Amino acid sequence: MKYPARVKIIDVGPRDGLQNEKQPVPAAVKIELVQRLQDAGLKEIEVTSYVSPKWVPQMADNAEVMAGIERRSGVLYSVLTPNLKGFEAAVASKPDEIVVFGAASEAFSQKNINCSIAESIERFAPVVQAAMDAGIAVRGAISCTVGCPYEGEIAPEKVGYVAQLMKGIGVQRVDVADTIGVGTPIKVQKALEAALAHFSIDQVSGHFHDTYGQALSNTLAALEVGVWNFQSSVAGLGGCPYAKGATGNVATEDVVYLLQGMGIETGIDLDKLIDAGQFISDHLGRPTQSRVAKALLTKRAG
């Protein structure tokens, strides 16, 4: 088996990780989290989202957070924009990349962004165009690529359908997301392959929530098909407010440990990453969800 020699991780902790928190997390804490992630060597960070504050109050401080982060050259800062209103608000914050987010499930599309898959693509098209005109890169997230909390199992064809539509409007790369963490390796490979029918191997990333404890296995399965871009959350933070019961993304610490053990380069300093995870876990008053962080913190304490 030939695995990729290096992997690029987008830490989505400040966005996916924190969006589900009920208590408001101060902008200063989000800013420090971003700082600590880049200190740990993360080259891509999903910082916030420009969505309706009525839908996701935790992200209402988007502009403040974007204004407060210390931009480092070589680091890409991305934000979610579901529509033109979101894009217009985001553009003032000068993100390097915007993310339009759709779903392979009609029911989830309705619950999450209040429109059908076809309508979502119609909304995204002018956003993508405006981003390209402004020289901002465009990523597309595809939720529920293996399972949906409302529709159950999702066929790979549905992933291919959305990937093709996103490609058609100019989206440059896509995230194949297992929003509720129900996927297992072969199913995840099929979902990735459906996206790979429309995007190159450099343009498809894996975004696995760890609800059922399968995310690391699914990461390995993705590496086996050559995928080398992943999203994960420091300390395993997160969940989607419109996917009840779904827990956080796979912990970045766990992915980095897996990759380091396999001799795959990430450019990430695991010790500093663990410190970043400890910082946000302390703030939230909860233990980290990262098994690797727990193990290494115990070792440190000893």
Ligand code: HMG
């Ligand atoms: P809508 O109600 O259909 O939108 O919501 P609307 O255009 O009818 O507008 C309704 C109100 O929202 C208006 O305000 C608009 O101004 C305002 P009002 O007149 O009532 O005061 N509005 C906005 N405000 C701020 N920013 C905006 C914006 N757009 C409209 N961009 C909408 C549609 C998409 C806005 C709404 O459904 C929404 O905000 N959804 C948020 C969904 C979300 O953030 N989900 C979590 C992120 S996705 C995710 O976590 C999955 C991912 O991680 C991958 C995976 O794991 O699957 C990416």
Ligand code: MG
């Ligand atoms: Mg997610």
